[in-house]
Structures are given as structure tokens and as C-alpha cells.
Amino acid sequence: MTTPGRRVRAKLIPRQATLVSRTDLAGALVEVWCTDQTPLQPGDVVAVRVAGRGPVPTGAWRRYTVAESDGHRFRLLIHHNPGGAAAAFIDAVRPGHAVTIRGPEGAVLPPVGEGPLLVVCDVTGLATLAALNNQVNRDGRTEQITVAVFSENRHLDSSVVVSCLGDPAGEFAVLRHLDDIARRVSEHAGTHDGNARLLAIGEHGLTAVAKRAALGAGLATTQISTRAYWRPGRRGLE
Secondary structure, three states: OOOHHHHHHHHOOOEEEEEEEEEEEOOOEEEEEEEOOOOOOOOEEEEEEOOOOOOOOOOOEEEEEOOEEEOOEEEEEEEOOOOOOOHHHHHHOOOOOEEEEEOOOOEOOOOOOOOOEEEEEOHHHHHHHHHHHHHHHHHOOOOOEEEEEEOOOOOOOHHHHHHHHOOOOOEEEEEOOHHHHHHHHHHHHHHOOOOOEEEEEEEHHHHHHHHHHHHHOOOOHHHEEEEEEOOOOOOOEO
């Protein structure tokens, strides 16, 4: 009989998944589907071994959020940054290739709450947004959800967001300026009589702006969740 402790340790042992499809999306996004012996859930974080460039050594791990899962298949949405650590991996990987992964190493979705939820994200947070959307559509998550996607890249528009989400579970808008994000957060906090909640996912600059606006509008820290990527001096998911 396998003990719980052994199961946890087994998740952290590198294993081979198989990439079954790779699709280039607009907005420098790449969608990949993989099969794995361990069932994963939307919102799980998996580490993928990538071929590094520059200061990142070959064999470095990068953490990605599972956007969608179907039994032993799971979907990742990867932002293809040509100068990034995973660029060579994304360029080279093709259907049928083995991919070394480990995890899940935790999960990123907040628990279901009573207050209306505003989700703020950028391109690096779209996988987490897709996982949340999947949870709403498949598992019946019930709270009111509104989404603001930040992108200065004109190629990332509403059609790209829809292609990532499939069937958006709530209202969403693509905003081009951080000031607009701060304004949207403040409006959300002021509209719901202290019952509002915020989930901010993306690069550190975006999550910092959203959190500062939420605190300034009177939200308590318990009403704010952030998941920051690429914080200065650190790499990957915090």
C-alpha cells in the first residue's frame, strides 16, 4: 500500500510526458497538449524541464499552470518570448516528443468565495484564467467573475482571449494601460460594498499595480490574491 507521503514524493520525481499537439496562437502564445500517467487538474502547477539560454543553465525547470485537463491529457498555454529561457524548448518540441515534467507542485486557483471576483491578468496569466474558466464551466463554480486582461501588445485582443478560454464564463475586457487596470480594480472594489475580491496573475509589475489599487480602494489583504511571475531577481512562478 502506498502511503500519502510516498505519493507526494512521487509527484516530485521527474517523469516523461508525451506532447500530442502544438499550436501557435496569436499574441506569441503556444498551446500544447500532453499526455501524462498522473491525472492533473486545471490550476495545478507543473514543472517542465526546458533547454535554457543565456544565464539560465540547460536543464532548468520552468513552472506552468495547467489550463485544462481531460483524464490523462493536460493543456498548457506558454508565452513564447524569443529571448526567454524556454524559447529553444518551445521552438524544438513537436508532437510525439517526450517532455520531462514533475508535479503537481501546488495549485494557483483561489477557493470559492462569496463576493464578486475580479480577475486581472496579462499574457503570462492566461493559463490560470483558462483554468478558472474551466472550473466555472465544468465544475459549477458559482461566484460572479469579471476579467480584465492587460496587454500592450496589439496582437493580443479579445479573439485571442476567447481562443484560450473557449467559452468565457463572465464578462471580460482587454486593457492597454496600467492606469486602466488600476481604475478597473478601484471601480470593482467600490461597486460591491466591501464584498469584492481580487485575483491578480501575471508579471510582477501588473500584480503590484492591481494590489496597490485594491488596498487603496479599501479591500483587506484577505480579499486579495496575487500570483506573480518574473519578479525582479527571481525566475518563474513565485
